[in-house]
Amino acid sequence: MVSRWLDPTEERAWRSYRRMFTLLEGQLSRELTAATGLSTADYTVLSNLVEIEGRRWRITALADHMQWSQSRLSHQIRRMEDRGLVRREHVDGDARGAHVTLTKHGLAAIREAAPVHFAGVRRHFIDLLRPAQLKTMGAIAERVVTHLRELDESAERVGG
Amino acid sequence: MVSRWLDPTEERAWRSYRRMFTLLEGQLSRELTAATGLSTADYTVLSNLVEIEGRRWRITALADHMQWSQSRLSHQIRRMEDRGLVRREHVDGDARGAHVTLTKHGLAAIREAAPVHFAGVRRHFIDLLRPAQLKTMGAIAERVVTHLRELDESAERVGG
DNA sequence: ACCAGATACATGACATGTCAAGCACTTTCT
DNA sequence: AGAAAGTGCTTGACATGTCATGTATCTGGT
Secondary structure (H helix, E strand, O other), X not given: OOOOOOOHHHHHHHHHHHHHHHHHHHHXXXXXXXXXXXXXXXXXXXXXXXXXXXXXXXXXXXXXXXXXXXXXXXXXXXXXXXXXXXXXXXXXXXXXXXEEEEOXXXXXXXXXXXXXXXXXXXXXXXXXXXXXXXXXXXXXXXXXXXXXXXXXXXXXXXXX | OOOOOOOHHHHHHHHHHHHHHHHHHHHHHHXXXXXXXXXXXXXXXXXXXXXXXXXXXXXXXXXXXXXXXXXXXXXXXXXXXXXXXEEEEEEOOEEEXXXXXXXXXXXXXXXXXXXXXXXXXXXXXXXXXXXXXXHHHHHHHHHHHHHHHHHHHHHHHHHO
């Protein structure tokens, strides 16, 4: 047998967490796409764009912020640009750089999609949980995120 | 502004949960691949195969169990078969069907990979949390999973 | 026995992600 | 100023996932 490196409570936490993620991700993504034609990736990019001053990001900064690889974002933006959701603009003072901004179409799309998205998050996650559970969920996730960030930083100091 | 469909506690729970997943998934997957050459998908398939009597699954049953689409599993198995990790076998009494089983190589691979995987899960997740948090994590995930299953079942009754 | 569906699985076309490399421009150091 | 190294972004090749469809087989009703 290969298992038994986790005790029952641990195994339950881990397995059900994984299963939750898979199912939840699928459900939200299906609902969003059915209602708006946007993929989760589209939605994430648009929602990041709409949430800042000027609605304009440097590509690398946005990739960092989203924890996406720079190349992933570059591909994604190309596809979204092809569909008229976003636009690249040149950056004053750095001819290498590029800004991404929303087009009118992109702005309309995110405004239509956001309620759908939040309704799903509420219905399939938030509203199922008691306030204390929500707090604990936040605490758990922040603990793990902090740990992984520290790991990443110390790896950077060592590796390069 | 588009946000404000979630209050601060809700938003913290949701956002940090998403961020946790992204980072954790990435970390575990990198560690596993670096140490063993297996992808997370490979690992999941192998670990499901090794955990049952006879180490043999019908493809559809395995796909169901893993919550994967049948076609996804079919593609995955083809690739793993090419690398000698699994093998398809015909099923007595149903010429349409196919079993998947581990090869010797696949069995060796999962035995080598499992400790690596569990060590990562421990280090980057389980051991960061207090017992009460683990319990709550389990309860949260089970609540969500139950809800999504019910949703799915009622959709099946209506849709098809 | 026969035919109309159901089932089990595979496959092709296409969307998306990763990794390594390529380009063009900038900065730094002398 | 000029070369080396760094930055910001794109790109191509390839791995992986989805969706629709294809193919073979099986089942149930007549």
